[in-house]
Amino acid sequence: MTLTHRLGALAAGLALAGMLNTAHAAFPDKPVTMVVPFPAGGTTDLIARQLAARMGTELKQTIVVENRPGAGGNIGAQAVSRAQPDGYTLLLSTAGPLSINQHLYKDPGYNPVTGFTPIALVCAVPIMLVANPSAPFKTVTELIAYTKANPGKVSYGSQGNGTTSHLTMELLKTKAGVNLMHIPYRGSAPAATDLMGGTILVMFDNSPSTLPYVKSDRMRALGVASPRRVKGLNDIPAIAETVPGFSSTAWFGLVAPPGLPADVSAKLNKTLNDVLANPAFREELAASGGEPLGGTAAEFATFRDAETAKWGEIVKASGIKLD
Numbered sequence: 001m002t003l004t005h006r007l008g009a010l011a012a013g014l015a016l017a018g019m020l021n022t023a024h025a026a027f028p029d030k031p032v033t034m035v036v037p038f039p040a041g042g043t044t045d046l047i048a049r050q051l052a053a054r055m056g057t058e059l060k061q062t063i064v065v066e067n068r069p070g071a072g073g074n075i076g077a078q079a080v081s082r083a084q085p086d087g088y089t090l091l092l093s094t095a096g097p098l099s100i101n102q103h104l105y106k107d108p109g110y111n112p113v114t115g116f117t118p119i120a121l122v123c124a125v126p127i128m129l130v131a132n133p134s135a136p137f138k139t140v141t142e143l144i145a146y147t148k149a150n151p152g153k154v155s156y157g158s159q160g161n162g163t164t165s166h167l168t169m170e171l172l173k174t175k176a177g178v179n180l181m182h183i184p185y186r187g188s189a190p191a192a193t194d195l196m197g198g199t200i201l202v203m204f205d206n207s208p209s210t211l212p213y214v215k216s217d218r219m220r221a222l223g224v225a226s227p228r229r230v231k232g233l234n235d236i237p238a239i240a241e242t243v244p245g246f247s248s249t250a251w252f253g254l255v256a257p258p259g260l261p262a263d264v265s266a267k268l269n270k271t272l273n274d275v276l277a278n279p280a281f282r283e284e285l286a287a288s289g290g291e292p293l294g295g296t297a298a299e300f301a302t303f304r305d306a307e308t309a310k311w312g313e314i315v316k317a318s319g320i321k322l323d
Contacts, residue, residue, distance in 0.1 A: 027087050027264050031062040034090045037076025037097055039069045039187035042159065043125060043206035047252055048092045050284060051122065054275040059267075069187060072162045072322070073097040074108045081110035085117065085259035087268060092122070093253055095164055099307040103315040104162040104322045112308070117260035118300040119268050121293035122252040122276070123285055126207045127168055127225040129239060133217060135201045140223045140242040143202065147178040155181045157191035157203040162322050165191075165204040167311065168225055168248040170318040172204075175243050195219065206250045207233070208288040225249065230289040251293070251307070253300055269297060 036048045045067060052063035068076035077097035083089035091097070098116075101108045110116075129140065137143040147154045158166035161184045173180060180202070185191040188205045195203055196218045204225065211233075213219040223239040224230050225248040230238075240246045254272055256265065275281055276292040285292055 027267060028059055028061040030088065031064055032056075032059070032088050032090065034063050034065050034092055035076045035080050036065055036067050036092055037069060037073035038067065038094075038159070039189060040067050041189035041209075042187050043209045043250065044092060044094055044252065046208050047122065047125075050281065051092065051254075051272075051275065054278065054281055055271050058271045058274055071108075072101055072104070072160055074101055074105065074110070077101075077112075077115075078109035080255070080257060081115035083257045085257040085261070087256060087260060087264040089257060090119070090268070091116070091255050093255055095251060095307055095311060096162070098253065098255070098304050100162060100164070100167065100311045100315065102308070103312045104320060112304075113301075115258055116255035117258055117265055118297040118304070119254040119256060119265060120272050120295055120297060121300045121303060122254055122272065123290050123292050124249050124251040125285070125288065125290040126230045126233065127164065127204050127248050127250050128207050128210045128214070128236070129172075129202065129204055129222040129225065130195065130210050130214065130219040131202045131222055132195055132198050132200075133220050134198065135220065138220065138222070140237070140239050143222060144176050144178055144242070147180055151179040152181055154202065155183050155200045157183050157185055157195060157200040159188045159191060159205070160184050160186060162315075162320060164248065164250055165206075167314055167318065167320075168204045170320070171248060171314055172239070172243065172246060174317060175246050192219075204248075208290065211288050224289070232286055233289045251303075253304070265297065 034048055034052050036045050038044045048065045052065050056063040073096040080089055080091035098112045102112050137146045156169055183200055188209050191203055194200050214221045221236045223237050225239055227240050227247040228238050273294045276294040282292055
């Protein structure tokens with residue numbers, strides 16, 4: 001190649017790089033899709049819609065929430081993992097797709113570490129143990145006593161096999177030595193409907209989903225799975241007060257497809273952290289016991305890895321495996 005050709009190729013390369021940098025700087029110049037890997041009406045969906053509205057305002061662009069449920073969150077997660085790494089497709093994930101499912105499924109369809117670009121943690125919310133108001137127990141102590149006297153006769157619902165709500169109850173069963181019958185649902189909304197209708201008697205679910213029903217007396221709160229009582233929900237005891245060492249918390253994080261350009265990742269991280277610092281958004285979370293988190297992508301990755309190890313031990317102890 002002659003010097004002239006080399007200089008021409010270099011100029012073309014610099015021009016292309018300049019075009020790409022300009023494209024990234026303009027991000028976003030069209031609507032962004034935030035995938036929720038669970039049905040509408042659950043906590044992930046509620047948080048996604050609050051987050052999408054506020055991030056959209058900050059970015060001056062529409063963020064559309066798209067529900068793609070199935071296989072414990074694997075279907076939506078897989079779709080995002082395979083999407084173009086341009087920042088226009090995001091995933092609001094729970095511990096399931098990022099830390100739990102790899103222990104449950106032989107092949108979830110994506111790699112939870114290399115299959116995504118972490119943006120940042122969003123928030124953590126308490127997991128509440130709730131019961132039908134007519135259930136023959138009003139406290140965790142009474143629930144344990146009743147289930148021991150009636151082994152296998154108390155049914156509990158969950159958001160689905162292998163979800164946090166399912167594994168949290170399995171953890172309680174192990175630590176309290178009780179036997180309950182599991183009925184999995186496709187998301188928390190149908191499980192909540194059956195709980196209030198009396199088809200099931202008890203379930204774990206995230207506080208933003210359950211608290212409105214508790215306040216309207218359509219559900220009875222027995223306890224929170226947090227290691228201690230939650231600020232703003234002080235009248236609801238921590239299950240650890242009855243079952244020492246019991247602890248489980250629901251968390252949410254924002255990720256993108258692998259290979260996301262660093263400048264786009266940085267812009268999304270800054271936008272998310274700005275939203276989490278917004279007093280109005282913090283008040284919305286606090287109303288249901290939620291805690292904004294935020295931070296760097298690296299901190300999120302470290303947290304994810306620790307959660308993966310923790311939930312791996314819980315799954316192993318439960319013996320649960322899904323195809």
